[in-house]
Amino acid sequence: MNTASGFIRALESGTRHLFVKRFTLRYPEQKLKFVGDGYQFDPKKGVGIAGLRGRHILFHDKCTGCQLCSIACEGIAEAIAMVKVDEQWKQNKKSIMPQIDYGKCVFCGLCVDACPFYALYMTNDYELSSYTKQHLIYTPSQLAIKPIDNGEVEIKIDSRGASHG
Amino acid sequence: MSSLDEKIEEAKKLSMHIVKESEEEKLMTLSVGPQHPGTGHFRFIIKLDGDYIVNVDLDLGYVHRGEEKMCEYRNYFTNIPHLERPVIHDSANITYSYSLAVEDLIGITVPRRGQFLRALTSELDRINYTLYWLAIYGIFLGHSTMFMWPAADRELVLDLLERLTGHRITHAFNIPGGVRNDMPNNFKEKCLSQINYLEKRLKEYEHIFYNNPLFRQRTEGVGVLSKEDAIKLGVTGSVLRASGVPYDIRKVEPYDIYNEIDFNVQYMKTCDSFARAYIPFLDVRESCHIIRELLDKMPESGDVREKLLSNIKGPPGESFKRVESGRGALSYHLVSDGTSRPYRVKISTGSFRNIIALPFLLVGSKLGDMPAIYWSLNYWPIEADR
Numbered sequence A: 001m002n003t004a005s006g007f008i009r010a011l012e013s014g015t016r017h018l019f020v021k022r023f024t025l026r027y028p029e030q031k032l033k034f035v036g037d038g039y040q041f042d043p044k045k046g047v048g049i050a051g052l053r054g055r056h057i058l059f060h061d062k063c064t065g066c067q068l069c070s071i072a073c074e075g076i077a078e079a080i081a082m083v084k085v086d087e088q089w090k091q092n093k094k095s096i097m098p099q100i101d102y103g104k105c106v107f108c109g110l111c112v113d114a115c116p117f118y119a120l121y122m123t124n125d126y127e128l129s130s131y132t133k134q135h136l137i138y139t140p141s142q143l144a145i146k147p148i149d150n151g152e153v154e155i156k157i158d159s160r161g162a163s164h165g
Numbered sequence B: 001m002s003s004l005d006e007k008i009e010e011a012k013k014l015s016m017h018i019v020k021e022s023e024e025e026k027l028m029t030l031s032v033g034p035q036h037p038g039t040g041h042f043r044f045i046i047k048l049d050g051d052y053i054v055n056v057d058l059d060l061g062y063v064h065r066g067e068e069k070m071c072e073y074r075n076y077f078t079n080i081p082h083l084e085r086p087v088i089h090d091s092a093n094i095t096y097s098y099s100l101a102v103e104d105l106i107g108i109t110v111p112r113r114g115q116f117l118r119a120l121t122s123e124l125d126r127i128n129y130t131l132y133w134l135a136i137y138g139i140f141l142g143h144s145t146m147f148m149w150p151a152a153d154r155e156l157v158l159d160l161l162e163r164l165t166g167h168r169i170t171h172a173f174n175i176p177g178g179v180r181n182d183m184p185n186n187f188k189e190k191c192l193s194q195i196n197y198l199e200k201r202l203k204e205y206e207h208i209f210y211n212n213p214l215f216r217q218r219t220e221g222v223g224v225l226s227k228e229d230a231i232k233l234g235v236t237g238s239v240l241r242a243s244g245v246p247y248d249i250r251k252v253e254p255y256d257i258y259n260e261i262d263f264n265v266q267y268m269k270t271c272d273s274f275a276r277a278y279i280p281f282l283d284v285r286e287s288c289h290i291i292r293e294l295l296d297k298m299p300e301s302g303d304v305r306e307k308l309l310s311n312i313k314g315p316p317g318e319s320f321k322r323v324e325s326g327r328g329a330l331s332y333h334l335v336s337d338g339t340s341r342p343y344r345v346k347i348s349t350g351s352f353r354n355i356i357a358l359p360f361l362l363v364g365s366k367l368g369d370m371p372a373i374y375w376s377l378n379y380w381p382i383e384a385d386r
């Protein structure tokens, strides 16, 4: 390779890049769109359903307080604690439900795989920052809230390169 | 006595206290690291004679996490999330060989579609890791464009991984028995378009980086590791292939469906830093081909996971499996005593085996060549320390 032509080629490639679209996600004005409503698991088939593994969602009307999720997390992060709730559900005699500490959770989703009653899924909510450690502990009632999903940007590829929307 | 004689007398007295420099003291000691000389905490102590390196002492172990010991206290499934931490950008490969070893121990085979999905994440992660490594290589040679471009284009692969596995890095996707979930809708089209675009971008990398005379001057003929030395030192992966040995675990010991995939093993005979920088790039290109082939040959539907008990017991015995990761052979040796926890887990990583070559390459070269040689070794300290 000739030195001069090498330099010219490199400069040309860099200059051409001036006309390529900017490939930057302007978070938080723009947010990415994810597939589905988050990672879910079908215990009958034994496979998951693809989706982002964000914070969990707990369906109080399905949770039986069986503690399998908490046992699954024991060897991983010990993020799940079973706590007493005031509600009365006929499937949940002991009235205990999982409470998750997001200061410890690694978002592996193995607790979702462990739940046999379709009660624990994951959602697209990934913005969990807080000022105190205490606020990272989500109680069963906080986990029941469905997050607002406002992501709409996807990677688009056209003749001027890839960009976010 | 004249004043001159007095002065000489005085100077003689003074010089009695001056100690002559010994050979040893002429050398300067330079400590590179331990605060993040690039990819992680790691130090090497260099002794310099002027501009030339005369001695290199590696000081590893700053990020030792006791992964192997931790494995002994967790069952075969809960080992997955912590095992992928040592190399978060290539987490699909580090859990791949573990899953293979556990499956070998228990004696199950993964459904065919699951095998394809595993190979797919493995290839995507290889691209992801290599682009990250290339970005750092670029910035350490003072080429900031080469930092920006791969760092941005990695997004294409990260986006695909996020769709497929649920996370951009540390996927916890490969588990003993298969993969956690099937592909989402429209994944195939999305994957093809983004991989094709990435391949187009790779051509530009060649123009601005690999064919750039400045980069070539800094790396060509620098840090030559001959074929014989490479084999003797036991290096692996791109470092071995850059020394002219066409050795790739995917070809030599095909795992899962790799024996059905048609691809070339990339190797070069120049044995220098340039070859070691170029081989991973060629691997990325090859990975793009492999991904297209995998998507093409993948069965349309079917199981992706063999159902196992969550506290499965391994029969007493041993198993050994390895895969080709972004940094070379990554192998697991599992020993089971019949309980639900492994008795012993030994991880052998490419990073550790490649860094052994560093003192041999650095001694005799100039200090200015140090970044070009160090980075070409494709080293990831956290993985090496485990």
Ligand code: SF4
Residues within 6 Å of the ligand: A072, A073, A076, A077, A078, A079, A080, A100, A104, A105, A106, A107, A108, A109, A110, A111, A112
């Ligand atoms: S996602 Fe993983 S770490 Fe988090 S609570 Fe569930 S099992 Fe524990």
Ligand code: SF4
Residues within 6 Å of the ligand: A062, A063, A064, A065, A066, A067, A068, A069, A070, A097, A098, A114, A115, A116, A117, A118, A119, A120
């Ligand atoms: S979330 Fe599922 S696994 Fe956890 S206690 Fe409730 S029913 Fe059991």
